[in-house]
Amino acid sequence: MAAVKLLGVWVSPYNCRVICALKLKGIAYEYIEEDLLNKSPLLLQYNPVHKKIPVLVHDGRPICESAVILRYVDETWPQNPLSPTDPYERAVALFWIKFADDTTSSIAMIYLTTGEEQEKAAKECLEMLETIEEHGLIEGKKFFGGDEINMVDIAFCSVAHWLGVIEEVTGLKPFEPHKLPKLKSWILNFKSVPVIKESLPDIETMLAFFKGRREMVLASKSS
């Protein structure tokens, strides 16, 4: 029986965060793909409160919520540390991880809504990207924390990889790379890390998935 299991859904950025962390630390794990329309007894047993993925199971004990999982992984497996050692830098990192949660939700809202609601979602998303550019990223630093990738970068995987797909599927493009140069550089740096490239889901498969989802959203709104 594998000591580490991950219950997830391939297309979820929250799931991807955990995969990035496990792979960066070289931790072997068993991956279990969940069907969210038909949740397994295992998922319901391991996450009775939220019934959501990702769930990390370590030696039979579940850990839920991706941000909580990231910290647990970092504290349990100290190789390739994913958070700053200085308490103040760590507090700054935790602030941005929370902001990444909000940003990830706002990206999802763009494909889940239509009309005025969708315009509002795109506007909110852009404001968050501008905030990241102005306050989160530092000129000359490859990643959020400096020259090494850490859990803040991982937490923002939705911006690096999902935003582009959602933009293509909906035709709305809140992100204009020439206006947010630090963010543009960060995305390139993030996606250049070999372990990250391996961990991100295939773009073509994602496009097909989100196109299908978008059609369902449009169908439900027009009825």
Next chain:
Amino acid sequence: MEGGVVLLDFWASMFGMRVRIALAEKEIKYEYSEQDLRNKSDLLLQMNPVHKKIPVLIHNGKPICESLVQVQYIDEVWNDQAPLLPADPYKRATARFWADFVDKKMYDSGSRIWKTKGEEQEAAKKEFIENLKLLEGELGDNLYFGGEGFGYVDVALVPFYCWFYAYEQCGNFSIEAECPKLIAWAKRCMQKESVAKSLADPEKVYEFLLQLKKAYGIE
């Protein structure tokens, strides 16, 4: 202000109260700065440019934002007494999960009790009680969450206790009738000086809420 600690806060904020409790538990001397949220100070806007919200903890001139981040920071820096997070990584993960649950569920469902009426309000009350019952389940027979003494989840949740009276008045229901164990836990926490000194007076909170309702145009 070398080594100095300043807390930008608002008296009725349950998020600010979390930080006050943590600072009191660690016996940290700090300057409390009451903020006018309708007329935000330059200091607040400078220290929290992203959200422009309280509480903001300023240590050695550097700001830390988000109440649970602040509590964790306090616990790490002043680690010589009153540990709030357990040492074991799995227990820490459990504590963080439940504090995150409080953040995601309590404020939202509580706010909907006073912001809505009729069916919407009934749904909000139901959800609020369900969330409290889940927390009661997690508490179990322990004196405090986590079973190791007053800690992180207690700090995250107990400030909501001083808002219960206001919610009950607005929603015309009794939280104690539904969740006696949780109220017993809250009263136990209130025996601690750090909690009693940090929580606002429930009657004053209710008066404040009535003013808020007027401002929002809610009957």
